[in-house]
Amino acid sequence: MNTTQVGKEFENRVFKLFSSLLKDDELPFAPQKYSKIFKHKKYPCVGTEREIDFDITIETYNPNFGQEVWSSLVVIECKCYSQTVDIADLDEFETKMRKVSDSGIKGIMVTTKGFSSTGIEQARTSHIALMVVSEQQYEWLVSRDITRSEQLMQVLLGRSHVGLTPIVYTNSQFVSLYDYLNQIGVVATDHSVVSIPWLSRDDIQKQANELYQECRVCSDDIAGMILAQKYPDYRITFADFSTGILGSLSFASKIITLSNEIINDIHRRNFTLAHELGHICLHQKNLEGINNTFLDYEEEIAVNLPDKIISRMESQANQFASYLLMPQIPFKNEVFQQFKKHSITKGYLYLDHQSCNKHDVFMILSYLSDRFNVSKEAVKIRLINEKLLFVENKGLRRIDQILR
Numbered sequence: 107m108n109t110t111q112v113g114k115e116f117e118n119r120v121f122k123l124f125s126s127l128l129k130d131d132e133l134p135f136a137p138q139k140y141s142k143i144f145k146h147k148k149y150p151c152v153g154t155e156r157e158i159d160f161d162i163t164i165e166t167y168n169p170n171f172g173q174e175v176w177s178s179l180v181v182i183e184c185k186c187y188s189q190t191v192d193i194a195d196l197d198e199f200e201t202k203m204r205k206v207s208d209s210g211i212k213g214i215m216v217t218t219k220g221f222s223s224t225g226i227e228q229a230r231t232s233h234i235a236l237m238v239v240s241e242q243q244y245e246w247l248v249s250r251d252i253t254r255s256e257q258l259m260q261v262l263l264g265r266s267h268v269g270l271t272p273i274v275y276t277n278s279q280f281v282s283l284y285d286y287l288n289q290i291g292v293v294a295t296d297h298s299v300v301s302i303p304w305l306s307r308d309d310i311q312k313q314a315n316e317l318y319q320e321c322r323v324c325s326d327d328i329a330g331m332i333l334a335q336k337y338p339d340y341r342i343t344f345a346d347f348s349t350g351i352l353g354s355l356s357f358a359s360k361i362i363t364l365s366n367e368i369i370n371d372i373h374r375r376n377f378t379l380a381h382e383l384g385h386i387c388l389h390q391k392n393l394e395g396i397n398n399t400f401l402d403y404e405e406e407i408a409v410n411l412p413d414k415i416i417s418r419m420e421s422q423a424n425q426f427a428s429y430l431l432m433p434q435i436p437f438k439n440e441v442f443q444q445f446k447k448h449s450i451t452k453g454y455l456y457l458d459h460q461s462c463n464k465h466d467v468f469m470i471l472s473y474l475s476d477r478f479n480v481s482k483e484a485v486k487i488r489l490i491n492e493k494l495l496f497v498e499n500k501g502l503r504r505i506d507q508i509l510r
Contacts, residue, residue, distance in 0.1 A: 116186035120216050120239070121145050121162050123272070124182065127287060128164070141166040141292045149179075151205040158202050166291050178210045178291050185217040190264040193224040200232045212290050214274075220264025226275070235276035235286060238268045302392055302418050307425060307491070313387060314429035326479050328431055329380040333362075337386060342379070344369055352378045355385050357393055373481040377427050384426030389419055428488050432478045440477055441494055444470045455489065458498035467495070 125143050143164045148157040162182035167175070183199050185191050196215065203213050213234040215221075221229070221236055229236050238261055258273050258280050260266035274286050281289070321332045333340055340360045347354070347365045352374070354363045362382045368374040445453070448466050457467045471482040471489075478485070489495035 113186050117161050117184045120184050149206045164292050180212045183215045190220045190222050191217045192222045193228045196225050196228040237274045239272040240268050310425045311429045314426050329383045355382045377480050377484050380427035380430050381423045384423035388422050431480050455495040
């Protein structure tokens with residue numbers, strides 16, 4: 107797909123998102139006001155015969171004057187770039203708007219990669235709202251729960267991933283798209299359609315164990331066997347992904363795609379496949395009717411995603427994979443046998459700067475990694491969650507960094 111096609115596809119997806127938030131009937135609290143959305147409608151420049159074509163516009167009318175004249179106009183500019191949007195794009199966008207009208211017009215610039223710091227400052231000065239959405243083929247969700255401004259600023263600057271929920275930055279603060287549209291007089295509908303319920307570790311462990319027992323797994327390829335038995339319509343493929351993304355899952359197409367980065371790493375491959383199976387078992391019913399493809403990130407990225415829906419889904423899928431591949435009773439039996447073998451009498455491991463403790467942790471992680479066919483990192487997280495491993499806190503580090 108060339109850049110022109112990519113740009114058109116992105117415009118179509120943004121148009122679909124905004125269209126889903128608009129409604130044709132009148133607001134019950136403002137019966138004199140309603141809105142319509144257009145794609146590539148042309149508007150005359152002030153004082154000339156020239157017309158400007160905008161990507162997307164939303165016109166709000168006052169029926170007293172008919173639908174020939176808009177009372178306010180929202181102009182949406184779509185930028186599907188491979189890098190952050192810079193100040194030059196903001197300057198050009200502002201100039202185009204001002205040629206149409208000096209008042210009653212609001213601008214929103216939408217991108218997938220974020221904005222430069224100078225671009226953000228220019229938008230703040232020009233009162234242009236900035237919006238970051240995922241570059242993946244999501245049916246975006248609009249949430250009204252906007253928190254963690256510092257974290258969202260990293261997304262706005264293009265330094266962090268954006269989740270299912272688009273983020274909007276205007277007047278030096280983050281707001282939901284729903285609230286922003288209503289603030290500027292556009293008829294919008296609350297579209298928070300997905301809810302992922304909280305599940306305890308015991309709940310997730312029970313579901314993983316029941317699935318394991320039901321399928322009578324007799325192979326090291328636990329997730330693969332279960333998928334073949336319980337979900338034969340799903341197929342597995344491999345593809346290149348951005349750094350930190352290990353796989354994706356499409357409920358609509360019933361395709362699990364794993365990163366080529368882990369194709370030869372059986373431990374990470376097994377866990378990622380079990381993670382995707384976790385999404386199917388735990389989340390498919392909640393997401394019926396939504397044509398989404400969900401990306402799955404490495405653990406340290408997933409826990410910092412700004413979208414609470416994705417963060418919860420990722421955490422639950424990770425726990426599910428852990429309990430499925432390392433069933434509780436066999437896992438603890440192996441752990442305590444290793445404790446006995448290495449003369450660990452406290453009932454838990456402690457990892458600090460001491461070489462003897464490092465040695466014990468490394469030996470046991472290596473054994474359990476091979477025994478359950480998962481990575482040392484997955485074993486470490488499980489041991490910590492079971493309070494069988496305590497790590498000296500000197501900043502967050504990966505286990506391979508600690509054990510160097």
